[in-house]
Amino acid sequence: MILQSLEAVNFRNYAHLSLTLSPYITILVGQNAQGKTNILESILMLSLAKSHRAGRDSEMIRWGEEFASVTGQVVRQQRTYELNLKILNRGKKVRVNQIEKRRISDFIGHLNVVLFAPEDLQLVKGAPQTRRKFLDVELGQINPQYLHNLVQYQRVLQQRNNLLKDAESLDSRLSEMLSVWDDQLVEYGSRIVTKRVEFVHKLQMHAAEIHRQITSEKESLELSYQCVLLENGRSLEAVKEYFRQQLVARRKEDFRRGITSTGPHRDDIEVQIDSKNVQVYGSQGQQRTAALSMKLAEIELIRQEVGEYPVLLLDDVLSELDEMRQLHLLESMGQKVQTLITTTMTYGLDEMMREKAVVYRVSQGTIEKM
Ligand SMILES: Nc1ncnc2c1ncn2[C@@H]1O[C@H](COP(=O)(O)OP(=O)(O)OP(=O)(O)O)[C@@H](O)[C@H]1O
Numbered sequence: 001m002i003l004q005s006l007e008a009v010n011f012r013n014y015a016h017l018s019l020t021l022s023p024y025i026t027i028l029v030g031q032n033a034q035g036k037t038n039i040l041e042s043i044l045m046l047s048l049a050k051s052h053r054a055g056r057d058s059e060m061i062r063w064g065e066e067f068a069s070v071t072g073q074v075v076r077q078q079r080t081y082e083l084n085l086k087i088l089n090r091g092k093k094v095r096v097n098q099i100e101k102r103r104i105s106d107f108i109g110h111l112n113v114v115l116f117a118p119e120d121l122q123l124v125k126g127a128p129q130t131r132r133k134f135l136d137v138e139l140g141q142i143n144p145q146y147l148h149n150l151v152q153y154q155r156v157l158q159q160r161n162n163l164l165k166d167a168e169s170l171d172s173r174l175s176e177m178l179s180v181w182d183d184q185l186v187e188y189g190s191r192i193v194t195k196r197v198e199f200v201h202k203l204q205m206h207a208a209e210i211h212r213q214i215t216s217e218k219e220s221l222e223l224s225y226q227c228v229l230l231e232n233g234r235s236l237e238a239v240k241e242y243f244r245q246q247l248v249a250r251r252k253e254d255f256r257r258g259i260t261s262t263g264p265h266r267d268d269i270e271v272q273i274d275s276k277n278v279q280v281y282g283s284q285g286q287q288r289t290a291a292l293s294m295k296l297a298e299i300e301l302i303r304q305e306v307g308e309y310p311v312l313l314l315d316d317v318l319s320e321l322d323e324m325r326q327l328h329l330l331e332s333m334g335q336k337v338q339t340l341i342t343t344t345m346t347y348g349l350d351e352m353m354r355e356k357a358v359v360y361r362v363s364q365g366t367i368e369k370m
């Protein structure tokens with residue numbers, strides 16, 4: 001799909017913004033604090049009606065103003081949609097083709113975007129929790145049943161943990177009550193595990209291919225889902241059986257510690273380059289490239305789901321990539337995926353511009369075509 005144009009009024013530091021985008025690559029160049037990320041944020045609002053960084057929607061209203069408005073023309077499956085979002089001090093209003101939608105859910109989904117922001121580096125560097133969250137958000141988006149199982153699992157886990165914390169002795173009464181929770185934990189948890197196995201497998205295939213391209217075939221990326229419950233096999237039945245076994249075997253330990261020590265809430269994705277753990281051994285640039293490849297793999301997964309590529313927003317990714325990686329990144333994406341990229345660097349742009357890029361200079365809430 002293609003975002004053809006973007007218009008914003010009173011959005012962050014823009015009094016009025018009007019931008020025509022290239023169907024290939026659009027580069028926003030400018031010094032710090034000029035309003036580059038603000039433009040990407042406004043596009044994200046058209047996609048998700050939610051910002052990746054604002055705590056409250058009203059933060060996006062230009063200081064001293066009453067409202068903010070963002071409008072975009074999107075072409076998908078040969079049809080054009082005008083999306084409009086208005087943020088007021090209390091609440092927001094959304095329109096598709098000038099018709100107001102009462103439910104935000106009727107607005108979301110017209111424009112799909114994948115955003116890579118500096119904080120996504122945590123996908124590789126951060127704690128396992130960050131990677132589990134990534135799995136849950138991405139899988140939840142394309143699989144509502146997964147989301148349901150996840151919510152149920154977390155509810156049961158919480159209740160089981162409360163029971164363990166409050167109990168005074170591990171007597172037969174407690175064992176009986178735990179068994180009831182264990183049944184549900186196994187039921188929901190095993191489904192989560194098998195879906196994650198499948199998802200990481202697909203993600204790995206795309207991420208490895210993208211990583212190979214960006215590094216000119218010099219590095220090989222490998223993602224593997226780390227879960228102790230896969231000991232006896234990957235089928236739903238095998239996971240269920242082993243999970244149940246583990247819960248019983250660890251019951252004493254769980255009681256002593258007052259927590260549930262096994263289950264998908266302990267899982268992780270291991271990220272390796274050339275068979276070495278990137279978190280431990282990777283350079284800054286390798287970590288960034290690995291995180292980027294994981295995010296870019298999402299693009300292919302979204303295409304499989306919705307039949308078209310999403311719009312790719314790359315916020316400040318160039319700075320830690322060497323020139324080769326930058327070029328390969330833009331080459332591999334810019335051909336097939338509409339890409340918007342922000343950067344503070346002006347050097348190297350000549351080369352990229354020759355590759356069909358449209359470049360805008362961003363300065364204090366104004367833009368100028370270069
Ligand atoms: N509600 C608002 N009203 C007016 N200006 C705002 C508002 N919110 C943020 N700003 C301004 O926008 C600026 C930040 O813009 P943005 O984050 O897009 O910068 P950037 O060009 O991406 O910079 P960097 O290169 O540092 O990431 C801030 O310095 C702030 O002054």
Ligand SMILES: [Mg+2]
Nearest residue numbers: 036037038316
């Ligand atoms: Mg920025």
